[in-house]
Amino acid sequence: MRWFLRIFFTLVLLAGWIGLGLLYVDFTLGSSKRSQPVQVQIPPQTSLQGIGRILEEKGLIRESYFFRYYVIWKQKTNLRAGNYEIAPGETLDQMLDRFAEGKENTVRIDVIPGFTAYDIADRLTKNGLDGQGFLKALNNKTPKFAFEKQIPNHPQRPYKLEGYLYPDTYYFPKKEKPENIVNAMLERFNKQLVELKIQEQLQQDSPLNGNKPMTLDQLVTVASLIQREGQVKSEKPIIAGVIYNRLQKNKKLQVDATIVFMYRMKGQKIKTVLERMYYEKHPYSTYAITGLPPGPISSPTKVELEAALHPQKHRYLFYVTRDDGSNLHYFAENDQGHKANLRKREQNRQRAQASRQ
Structure with a gap:
């Protein structure tokens, strides 16, 4: 009889441990209560283990260790790449059904x-x-x-x-x-x-070198001009410096990108800025107005915002694209230097044309 009791209690203990183990697995594959939808992107060729890590990082499961084994047990290993929005009450099984069917619900x-x-x-x-x-x-x-x-x-x-x-x-x-x-x-x-602590920096120091404090909207406008004018990151603080130098000297900015934006507002697309467009009376034509246009002309990034906040200190008032394939510019302090840079650009264009012939 004693051997029977020993086997019985051993089985009860084993069942208890198995139950606790299953509860632990269930706990790790669950998540805390969510009140907002969660966006999930599963890239192509992502492994089951990789998908588990994505769900863990998004807070949709607590631990990814058992995820792969659970998916194999559920026979839902053919999970498809895609972009999904997971509703607050959606369970792991419901997610797996969605992933297996590839039912993307986001754009x-x-x-x-x-x-x-x-x-x-x-x-x-x-x-x-x-x-x-x-x-x-x-x-x-x-x-x-x-x-x-x-x-x-x-x-x-x-x-x-x-x-x-x-x-x-x-x-x-x-x-x-x-x-x-x-x-x-x-x-x-x-x-x-x-x-970037932009608000704090604008209150402490104006990029316009001691003039009245610059507003956030003015800064974003300058950043948008930098974004459209410069393609090389290292040049953007230099271009910012040119813009501020011209503003301080009350010179027209003469930024071609504002002309492009002006015509975009009219529903017209232009590939080149023609001479006749320069002097058209329009609030966004920086060849016709003095100062900044009424607002930004594009969406700048952190790089341009930083350049607008911390322009390079120099005396340049002009820049022109080199047109040599480098996406760089020539910079000049005066009209004479600018005209010399225009000649350099023309030489670069002629060399490029000759090389294509």
């Missing part, structure tokens, strides 16, 4: 550095989202972030939030509201605003 939107609001709206529309609603929200939505209240309502500015739509990769539900799309981009901008 990937890439906002490229230098994009305008028009460019972003076009990309949204092409991906099945409400591009026109997005443009309307730029002027009409309820402010969510403190910096929005600092942006002026300029009557000649097409979209109030132009320049604040931070370049990045976004994933939106297929029927996402335009206001939520705008807020997602503003949230990324706000992150840079905090990380």
